[in-house]
Amino acid sequence: MNYTLLGSQTSPFVRRIRMAMENIPFDFKELNIFETDDALTLNKYNPVNQVPVLIHEEFRILDSRHIFNYLNKIHKFQELGWEEENQLTIIEGAMNSGVNLLLMKRSGMKIDEPYMFVNRQKERLDSVLDYLRPYLEGPALNDWNFITMTLYSFLDWGVYRGILNLDLRPECHKFLEHYKNKAIVQQTAIPKV
Ligand SMILES: N[C@@H](CCC(=O)N[C@@H](CS)C(=O)NCC(=O)O)C(=O)O
Numbered sequence: 001m002n003y004t005l006l007g008s009q010t011s012p013f014v015r016r017i018r019m020a021m022e023n024i025p026f027d028f029k030e031l032n033i034f035e036t037d038d039a040l041t042l043n044k045y046n047p048v049n050q051v052p053v054l055i056h057e058e059f060r061i062l063d064s065r066h067i068f069n070y071l072n073k074i075h076k077f078q079e080l081g082w083e084e085e086n087q088l089t090i091i092e093g094a095m096n097s098g099v100n101l102l103l104m105k106r107s108g109m110k111i112d113e114p115y116m117f118v119n120r121q122k123e124r125l126d127s128v129l130d131y132l133r134p135y136l137e138g139p140a141l142n143d144w145n146f147i148t149m150t151l152y153s154f155l156d157w158g159v160y161r162g163i164l165n166l167d168l169r170p171e172c173h174k175f176l177e178h179y180k181n182k183a184i185v186q187q188t189a190i191p192k193v
Contacts, residue, residue, distance in 0.1 A: 005055040006031055006045060010160075012095055012153035013064040014052040015188050019149040020068055022075060049119040057159035065092065069148055077151040078145050087135075087147050095154050097121035098163045105163075125158075128171060141178050152179050160190050 003026035007014030018028070026191040030036040045053045046062050056068065061070045065088065069165060071077065080088070080124070101121050104111050111118050132140075140148050155172050158164030167173040179185055 001025065002056065003027070006055070007051040008033060009188075010157065011051055011096075011192050012150075012157040013050075015153040015190075016146065016149045016156070017052050017054070017064050017067050017071075018188045019153065019184050020071065020146055024075060040167070047092055063134070067171050072146075080146070083103050086145060088150060090128055091150050091154055094125050095150075095157075097124040098154070098161070102161050104161065112124040125164065129164075129172070133169075133171055136168060136175045140175055144179065144182065148175075148179070152185065153174065158189065 001024060003021070003024065005017060005021070005083050006029045007017070008031060015189070031042055031051060031083075033039055033042055033049065039049065042051065042053070043049055045055070045060055048062065050062075052064050052067060055066040056070075059070070060068045068077075072080075097120075100117070102163050136151070140151060141149070152175070155164065155166070156175055159166060164172075
């Protein structure tokens with residue numbers, strides 16, 4: 001099939017694609033996007049300078065959601081109805097907020113100050129996790145699919161980066177516990193440094 005995936009081992013957007021590609025051979029080209037040479041490589045493929053990027057035959061597919069849709073057409077993973085598309089959009093909204101907060105933290109900006117931008121990100125994270133509670137408590141435990149792959153990647157990353165505090169969210173812990181021993185979850189685990 002000749003797929004190449006450009007990505008990093010920590011990105012939740014990349015991880016959900018690696019999970020979806022569990023049974024599909026591909027070359028994983030790991031990039032450190034904040035390092036000059038790799039940043040230049042990435043920029044050649046994606047002017048937005050974000051991972052993941054999928055390269056396949058004459059195509060270059062940008063954005064993890066588009067990559068999933070592209071692969072889904074070929075490999076028929078699962079049908080996504082409008083409500084499932086909404087679910088993905090909601091989780092991605094939270095993922096983007098989490099990444100924004102991490103980039104601010106890494107830039108030395110204060111994310112404990114009550115700036116409007118910071119509060120908007122934090123409120124979005126809380127709102128999404130509140131909204132997902134009934135799903136996490138029930139349906140999410142019954143089906144390993146692109147939505148649960150996305151959720152796993154997001155929650156695990158958020159805890160690892162210190163962006164999510166799940167102390168008062170037992171349903172999130174239960175969900176992570178439920179899937180943590182799956183082979184693909186272990187194979188794509190964020191390296192502990
Ligand atoms: N909408 C994009 C978001 C991808 C994204 O935010 N990737 C992060 C890594 S987690 C990234 O490359 N960030 C670098 C940057 O934004 O400068 C997708 O779904 O692929």
